[in-house]
Amino acid sequence: MIPSQMLKGILGGCILTVISREETYGYEISQKLRQMGFGNIAEGTIYPLLLRLTKNGCICATLKASDTGPARKYYSLTNTGKEELAQFQKDWLELSTAVNHLIGENSHG
Template sequence: MGKLVTEMLKGTLEGIVLAILSSRPAYGYEITAQLRDQGFTNIAEGTIYALLVRIEQRGLVDVEKVPSEKGPPRKVYSLNAQGREYLEEFWKTWSFLAERLEQLREGGKQP
């Protein structure tokens, strides 16, 4: 199941990270740790950092540099209004797909 999960995550990881940020601001390592705590153990930190750069460039998050006890300042990401709109659209799309997939699994029965 590992490879299939990885492939399916490619299309949804952005929404998952935005959902994490919808509850509170976080920096890259915190996001990665939360994903791992939720069972997404094969996600590399580099994947999350690259995704954070993309969503920052797209204007979905605000970034604040916060001093770190060790090393350079941390970039703390928080969901902004544009990111909340995107996340709302993500959940609508997710619900649509999940309903259709469930119908297919049940043999194509309409609700």
């Protein structure tokens, strides 16, 4: 299990990434993240995050009926969201480079 603290500042970008692939909704996002190896991300994490991203203008929702349960909120990226996603990927690269550099150097020591 990835510690929850490690997910801070990362989940938002991950969700933008998932949505960028295709329109999707909260419940499905949580399932996809689990399949991707993020472990079980609580609903109390996903839904507030989606609301935050909506408020920030990164994503927008369309309500669509479902045959198998209550209606779903399908999300898609706005232009702001696309910029935000690009920035996240840049930031992630910077972080992972620094950490891998640090951990890697350990073995030369």
